[in-house]
Amino acid sequence: xxxxxxxxxxxxxxxxxxxxxxxxxxxxxxxxxxxxxxxxxxxxxxxxxxxxxxxxxxxxxxxxxxxxxxxxxxxxxxxxxxxxxxxxxxxxxxxxxxxxxxxxxxxxxxxxxx
Amino acid sequence: xxxxxxxxxxxxxxxxxxxxxxxxxxxxxxxxxxxxxxxxxxxxxxxxxxxxxxxxxxxxxxxxxxxxxxxxxxxxxxxxxxxxxxxxxxxxxxxxxxxxxxxxxxxxxxxx
Numbered sequence: 001x002x003x004x005x006x007x008x009x010x011x012x013x014x015x016x017x018x019x020x021x022x023x024x025x026x027x028x029x030x031x032x033x034x035x036x037x038x039x040x041x042x043x044x045x046x047x048x049x050x051x052x053x054x055x056x057x058x059x060x061x062x063x064x065x066x067x068x069x070x071x072x073x074x075x076x077x078x079x080x081x082x083x084x085x086x087x088x089x090x091x092x093x094x095x096x097x098x099x100x101x102x103x104x105x106x107x108x109x110x111x112x113x114x
Numbered sequence: 115x116x117x118x119x120x121x122x123x124x125x126x127x128x129x130x131x132x133x134x135x136x137x138x139x140x141x142x143x144x145x146x147x148x149x150x151x152x153x154x155x156x157x158x159x160x161x162x163x164x165x166x167x168x169x170x171x172x173x174x175x176x177x178x179x180x181x182x183x184x185x186x187x188x189x190x191x192x193x194x195x196x197x198x199x200x201x202x203x204x205x206x207x208x209x210x211x212x213x214x215x216x217x218x219x220x221x222x223x224x225x226x
Contacts, residue, residue: 004157043158043201043216090157099205100146105157 003027004106006091012112013081021076021109023091029104031097032074034066035090037108043090049074050097081113118202123221132189134220136202139183144206147178147185152199152219161200162187189222197224 004025013019025032034046048056049068063085065077074091088108094101119137126132138147146165150158162169164176164185175188189196199219 042218045215088155092157100148100163102148102160102163103150103158105159108155108157110155 003104004091004093006089006106006109008109009107010110010112012114013078014114015081015083017081018077018079020078021089021091021111023074023076023106025072025074025091025093025104025106027093027095027104029093029095030071031094031101032068032071033092033094033103034074034076035092035105036087037090038084038087046076048097055097078111081111083113086111086113118204118217120200120202120217120220122218123223125223125225126192127225128193129191132192132196132222132224134187134189134200134202134222135184136187137184138202138204141182141204142206145182145204146206147176147182148203148205149174149176149187150201150203150216152201158201158216192222192224194224194226196222198222 007022011019031050033048036044036046045058046060047054047066052068052071063080067075088110090108091106092103094103146163148163149161151161152158162171162174162176164178166178166182169176177186199221201216201219
């Protein structure tokens with residue numbers, strides 16, 4: 001599946017580091033999402049962007065800062081993270097911003113915070 | 115907000131048909147039912163979506179009874195590669211994404 005790509009695939013960072021996760025979709029979609037999946041926990045929706053505008057922020061701590069410069073790119077800027085933020089971070093896109101639209105997921109970034 | 119309930123896990127053998135049922139007792143008139151599949155350390159992948167009766171594609175079938183309070187994902191003749199977590203989602207396309215939750219899903223283990 002190459003429709004949605006994420007970089008890096010693996011990231012190890014200290015609590016004082018600043019890093020960014022990148023997501024790119026090649027499907028011509030208008031909506032993009034960030035999810036967090038911790039070990040043995042359900043997927044947690046973090047942010048939703050529709051036509052570059054943020055439409056959902058599920059009470060995510062400010063140490064996670066999303067950026068959507070255009071409909072094809074989505075970033076997640078990370079700073080002063082905690083060890084409990086270690087997880088698989090998944091990006092997804094869909095044609096529109098409706099919850100019934102099929103979401104296409106990227107392979108994820110495995111983040112480890114030391 | 116339509117919550118969903120699925121079995122935590124299921125076991126099967128290669129070549130068998132697997133049916134995973136999802137309960138959504140308070141499904142709303144405009145809600146659709148969508149199923150995703152997730153392999154370890156990968157993002158979920160869309161399988162099938164339906165509103166009522168039966169939907170079939172090249173991968174699976176989705177059975178929805180008249181009252182729509184449950185739905186059953188049917189996987190014909192599973193193989194080892196069908197071992198994954200299967201999620202049932204219910205949403206109406208208009209509510210906010212905070213209403214669309216993946217839940218814990220059903221872990222399907224297919225053995226030889």
